[in-house]
Amino acid sequence: KAALAEEAFQEAAKDAISRGAVTPERARQLEQLREELGIDRSAGDRIMRAAKADMYSSKAVAAEEGGQWTLQRVMEVSAAGGNLNTLVDEPVRKSIFRKELEARAADGTGNLDADFLMRKLPEMLALSDKHLRPIVKETVGSRRRMLLVQAISQHRQRRPHEAFTSCQNLISCLRVLPEEEPFQWSERAELRDIFQAFCSRDANDTKRQELASALGLTDDEISELAAASDTEEANATVLETDNFL
Numbered sequence: 001k002a003a004l005a006e007e008a009f010q011e012a013a014k015d016a017i018s019r020g021a022v023t024p025e026r027a028r029q030l031e032q033l034r035e036e037l038g039i040d041r042s043a044g045d046r047i048m049r050a051a052k053a054d055m056y057s058s059k060a061v062a063a064e065e066g067g068q069w070t071l072q073r074v075m076e077v078s079a080a081g082g083n084l085n086t087l088v089d090e091p092v093r094k095s096i097f098r099k100e101l102e103a104r105a106a107d108g109t110g111n112l113d114a115d116f117l118m119r120k121l122p123e124m125l126a127l128s129d130k131h132l133r134p135i136v137k138e139t140v141g142s143r144r145r146m147l148l149v150q151a152i153s154q155h156r157q158r159r160p161h162e163a164f165t166s167c168q169n170l171i172s173c174l175r176v177l178p179e180e181e182p183f184q185w186s187e188r189a190e191l192r193d194i195f196q197a198f199c200s201r202d203a204n205d206t207k208r209q210e211l212a213s214a215l216g217l218t219d220d221e222i223s224e225l226a227a228a229s230d231t232e233e234a235n236a237t238v239l240e241t242d243n244f245l
Helices: 002-018 023-038 043-064 072-078 090-105 114-123 127-139 144-157 160-176 188-199 205-215 219-244
Strands: none
Touching: 002 023, 002 043, 043 160, 072 090, 072 114, 072 188, 090 114, 090 127, 090 160, 090 205, 114 127, 114 160, 127 144, 127 160, 144 160, 144 188, 160 188, 160 205, 188 205
């Protein structure tokens, strides 16, 4: 009798989950059914978890076959207790990680979350460090130096917005694969210039410090250039206000 009750509750749970998000109304209906069937709360929770895992397992197979895996799907399956290691082949899991890394390291924001990308996401994807290292090195290894060269070139050509974006992407790349030593550049003045230009567009102290460290700037240089950029920005704001008035 208990087995039949659990089976009935499981079917009801699967039906509710298959319709989409379990709304408060559906949750109340399931809770009422659980009580009517005489199933205790812990068993009910276990059945709900199993029903979610079954549903996401089916979706995982369909997604893999259709090439529809996204970060959102990965997070949904993981949250439901699904094991990506058994649901998705390793090449597909590596591809998901690579796509996320490529997108976040080149989105121009400099806001890459290294903890999520290098710890939480690999855990969801069941990828170990030995899987990650080659992908990270291949994806961002050579890009770091290239982005520095690109930023300086864009600065020389008076393309400040593009130079700023290159610096943002450089910061993101360095968060997942830091340089062991600061970049070497023959014209130190140009490193100072792009740092000051960056500071004039971004007041985030963490980003400023990350970029300055990669450029090999001293604490005195950081303070001097950041202060100069902040002064320039303040003067520009005053000028805009005066013109408006």
